[in-house]
Amino acid sequence: MTSVGxxxxxxxxxxxxxxxxxxxxxxxxxxxxxxxxxxSSRTQSSAGGVRGASGYQGGLLGLGxxxx
Numbered sequence: 001m002t003s004v005g006x007x008x009x010x011x012x013x014x015x016x017x018x019x020x021x022x023x024x025x026x027x028x029x030x031x032x033x034x035x036x037x038x039x040s041s042r043t044q045s046s047a048g049g050v051r052g053a054s055g056y057q058g059g060l061l062g063l064g065x066x067x068x
Contacts, residue, residue, distance in 0.1 A: 008034025023048040 002011040012030040019025065029042035 008032060019046075021048075 003009065010030065010032040012028075014026075014028045016026045017024070020023070023046060025046040027042070027043070027044045028038070032038065061068040
């Protein structure tokens with residue numbers, strides 16, 4: 001969701017799902033900017049999952065290890 005007006009701009013998102021390894025994730029964030037300043041926040045959580053043949057946990061956890 002994104003909005004823009006004379007007082008500033010804002011955007012927000014929520015994402016949830018399951019991973020190939022059987023885990024689950026949740027991610028939410030928002031950003032706002034206006035004449036009085038700006039702010040941004042993000043919340044993330046992941047749980048479960050089984051280790052695949054590569055030894056990395058599925059989905060976001062494995063991706064973080066590969067890119068990190």
